[in-house]
Amino acid sequence: MTRPIIELKDLDVFYGPIQALKGVSLHINEGETVSLIGSNGAGKSTLLMSIFGQPRAAGGQILYQGVDITHKSSHYIASNGIAQSPEGRRVFPDMTVEENLLMGTIPIGDKHAKEDMQRMFELFPRLEERRNQRAMTMSGGEQQMLAIARALMSRPKLLLLDEPSLGLAPIVVKQIFATLRELAKTGMTIFLVEQNANHALKLSDRAYVMVNGEIRLTGTGKELLVNEEVRNAYLGGH
Amino acid sequence: MSSTTPKKIDVKKSLVEAILAGLIALIVFGPIVGVVLEGYSFNLESTRVAWIIAIVMAGRFALSLFLQTPRGLRILEGFESTGSGVHVLPPDYKSRLRWIIPLMIAIAVALPFFSNSYLLGVVILGLIYVLLGLGLNIVVGLAGLLDLGYVAFYAIGAYGLALGYQYLGLGFWTVLPLAAITAGLAGCILGFPVLRLHGDYLAIVTLGFGEIIRLILNNWLSLTGGPNGMPAPLPTFFGLEFGKRAKDGGVPFHEFFGIAYNPDVKYYFIYAVLFLVVLAVLYIKHRLVKMPVGRAWEALREDEIACRSMGLNHVLVKLSAFTIGASTAGLAGVFFATYQGFVNPTSFTFFESALILAIVVLGGMGSTIGVVIAAFVLTVAPELLRGFAEYRVLLFGILMVLMMIWRPRGLIRISRTGVTPRKGAIHYERTAP
Ligand SMILES: Nc1ncnc2c1ncn2[C@@H]1O[C@H](COP(=O)(O)OP(=O)(O)OP(=O)(O)O)[C@@H](O)[C@H]1O
Ligand SMILES: [Mg+2]
Numbered sequence: 315m316t317r318p319i320i321e322l323k324d325l326d327v328f329y330g331p332i333q334a335l336k337g338v339s340l341h342i343n344e345g346e347t348v349s350l351i352g353s354n355g356a357g358k359s360t361l362l363m364s365i366f367g368q369p370r371a372a373g374g375q376i377l378y379q380g381v382d383i384t385h386k387s388s389h390y391i392a393s394n395g396i397a398q399s400p401e402g403r404r405v406f407p408d409m410t411v412e413e414n415l416l417m418g419t420i421p422i423g424d425k426h427a428k429e430d431m432q433r434m435f436e437l438f439p440r441l442e443e444r445r446n447q448r449a450m451t452m453s454g455g456e457q458q459m460l461a462i463a464r465a466l467m468s469r470p471k472l473l474l475l476d477e478p479s480l481g482l483a484p485i486v487v488k489q490i491f492a493t494l495r496e497l498a499k500t501g502m503t504i505f506l507v508e509q510n511a512n513h514a515l516k517l518s519d520r521a522y523v524m525v526n527g528e529i530r531l532t533g534t535g536k537e538l539l540v541n542e543e544v545r546n547a548y549l550g551g552h
Numbered sequence: 553m554s555s556t557t558p559k560k561i562d563v564k565k566s567l568v569e570a571i572l573a574g575l576i577a578l579i580v581f582g583p584i585v586g587v588v589l590e591g592y593s594f595n596l597e598s599t600r601v602a603w604i605i606a607i608v609m610a611g612r613f614a615l616s617l618f619l620q621t622p623r624g625l626r627i628l629e630g631f632e633s634t635g636s637g638v639h640v641l642p643p644d645y646k647s648r649l650r651w652i653i654p655l656m657i658a659i660a661v662a663l664p665f666f667s668n669s670y671l672l673g674v675v676i677l678g679l680i681y682v683l684l685g686l687g688l689n690i691v692v693g694l695a696g697l698l699d700l701g702y703v704a705f706y707a708i709g710a711y712g713l714a715l716g717y718q719y720l721g722l723g724f725w726t727v728l729p730l731a732a733i734t735a736g737l738a739g740c741i742l743g744f745p746v747l748r749l750h751g752d753y754l755a756i757v758t759l760g761f762g763e764i765i766r767l768i769l770n771n772w773l774s775l776t777g778g779p780n781g782m783p784a785p786l787p788t789f790f791g792l793e794f795g796k797r798a799k800d801g802g803v804p805f806h807e808f809f810g811i812a813y814n815p816d817v818k819y820y821f822i823y824a825v826l827f828l829v830v831l832a833v834l835y836i837k838h839r840l841v842k843m844p845v846g847r848a849w850e851a852l853r854e855d856e857i858a859c860r861s862m863g864l865n866h867v868l869v870k871l872s873a874f875t876i877g878a879s880t881a882g883l884a885g886v887f888f889a890t891y892q893g894f895v896n897p898t899s900f901t902f903f904e905s906a907l908i909l910a911i912v913v914l915g916g917m918g919s920t921i922g923v924v925i926a927a928f929v930l931t932v933a934p935e936l937l938r939g940f941a942e943y944r945v946l947l948f949g950i951l952m953v954l955m956m957i958w959r960p961r962g963l964i965r966i967s968r969t970g971v972t973p974r975k976g977a978i979h980y981e982r983t984a985p
Contacts (some may be wrong), residue, residue: 363861366860368860388865389864393862400857400861405857406855420844420847420848420864
């Protein structure tokens with residue numbers, strides 16, 4: 315369980331002249347839940363997207379299961395076991411829940427679609443109730459569940475989640491984190507980007523804190539929860 | 553919705569609406585109909601105005617009453633629910649429009665037996681626009697890429713036949729697949745630079761592309777004959793020509809079969825081939841939409857960032873939409889050229905692109921049946937209403953305005969049949985329009 319499933323080495327990413335990531339190094343072991351916290355504009359979303367090669371890293375290396383994927387196509391990455399639920403959910407508004415889930419199978423083909431869809435409905439019973447509802451008409455929480463389920467439809471080994479708690483009521487956030495915990499228990503490796511540091515750190519085995527495109531701190535979830543700097547910056551300083 | 557609670561018919565409301573409509577009619581028609589100029593003075597024709605207003609009021613009153621009946625309410629509801637986007641059908645839904653396909657085939661087969669060559673010509677034109685509409689529907693309706701220069705690919709198909717015949721001695725049957733490939737390649741070439749563009753910018757670049765092709769055809773006198781155009785050959789029936797006399801000492805069609813020469817036979821033949829091609833394209837499109845690439849087109853239309861986060865290769869997805877759409881237009885162009893026997897650049901102006909786009913929009917973005925109906929309405933109607941043909945643009949305008957009000961999503965709502973879950977697991981209250 316200690317073999318890293320993914321390893322970033324000295325990653326540099328630019329948007330034109332702006333350097334969004336500055337020599338970021340981190341690793342995630344198989345079966346671990348790791349979170350990345352940081353304030354707005356720290357570069358968290360950029361980090362997630364650059365694992366998918368969009369934007370491409372200008373320097374450094376991304377190793378996935380020992381293979382260098384820094385320059386592989388997004389399609390290759392998606393079809394080899396990395397899935398992500400993007401920031402802001404981004405479900406397909408005019409498609410139904412089922413169709414959204416089916417879209418999630420695009421990287422691997424739909425041979426397991428029916429079976430996997432059933433698994434998703436077990437994980438998120440809410441989605442089953444709404445299976446034929448169009449995504450745009452669902453609540454934010456339901457859309458977030460759908461986005462996570464859609465990502466899971468490609469049978470990933472590594473799940474990347476960008477701010478699943480964005481704009482959700484505390485009770486819904488709790489539900490979603492409970493589901494993530496369940497998911498983690500099944501052995502799924504989860505990399506979680508969050509503003510909601512409290513929830514994220516409680517869920518995670520380890521965490522990284524990012525400031526201005528650099529990793530500032532790292533430690534276990536518990537360590538960071540009591541860390542003075544983290545408490546002041548991300549936990550409301552109490 | 554409100555139809556579940558039976559409402560009483562409110563006569564007073566209808567009366568008020570009728571009076572309001574009468575007032576509007578007075579304002580609109582009063583000056584136009586009621587005041588007749590005679591030399592420098594004018595006569596007031598109040599009875600005519602009174603009649604018009606009376607008719608308007610009676611009509612409004614009747615309409616208002618009708619719309620309060622259960623049946624009327626249902627119609628109203630139909631209008632209201634159109635604004636709500638794509639209508640998703642249950643996966644095991646048997647379309648009520650299902651009978652339309654056999655019916656269309658029956659009509660199509662029967663048509664040649666009781667039509668004259670004029671009507672046949674109109675239908676051929678209609679079918680050509682069906683092809684164009686289906687092709688553009690993939691680009692605009694499914695993939696959501698606004699292409700205003702679509703006519704360029706149509707021109708490539710048409711000129712492909714004319715040029716291939718003139719310079720390489722190619723016939724209809726050789727050019728038909730070649731034109732589809734060439735137009736597809738052109739679509740791909742156009743696709744590359746515009747990959748990063750969206751919406752307005754994409755529209756402008758494609759518009760420019762359409763004009764470039766037309767200008768080349770118009771100005772490259774030595775190759776295309778410029779505005780004078782070029783002749784295009786007729787198709788052959790397994791090598792038999794349809795002319796009165798075959799070239800190079802061959803045997804023409806009518807002699808081979810020992811029938812009297814009939815100049816219309818060639819049109820029947822074009823019609824038959826064209827119909828089969830339309831059917832094939834309909835079938836291919838039907839299949840494509842269900843395949844991953846079809847779903848990817850729709851996904852791209854709905855959310856590009858989500859597509860990227862799934863590792864969808866948006867370059868391939870966009871290019872495939874452009875390529876397949878363009879090659880369909882290439883096919884249509886070949887039929888157009890062979891039917892006209894002649895091509896020149898005036899057939900490929902921006903207006904043509906706009907017409908095809910109108911077909912797609914009127915038909916309902918993404919809807920196949922809608923596009924077929926709209927193609928016929930927009931090409932056949934002006935032909936049949938010859939006297940009205942000059943008002944074609946006006947007719948479009950009015951149709952478009954009405955559509956935007958009542959059917960903002962097109963004549964036929966986009967309805968996708970859902971995915972492939974277990975049969976009979978789901979029940980629906982809502983029915984298709
Ligand atoms: N497409 C882009 N083009 C240019 N700059 C960008 C782009 N996307 C992000 N940036 C910049 O990169 C930096 C990091 O952005 P990023 O979205 O990764 O932050 P984040 O940590 O996810 O923030 P948030 O928590 O608000 O989502 C920001 O300064 C942002 O302005
Ligand atoms: Mg972000």
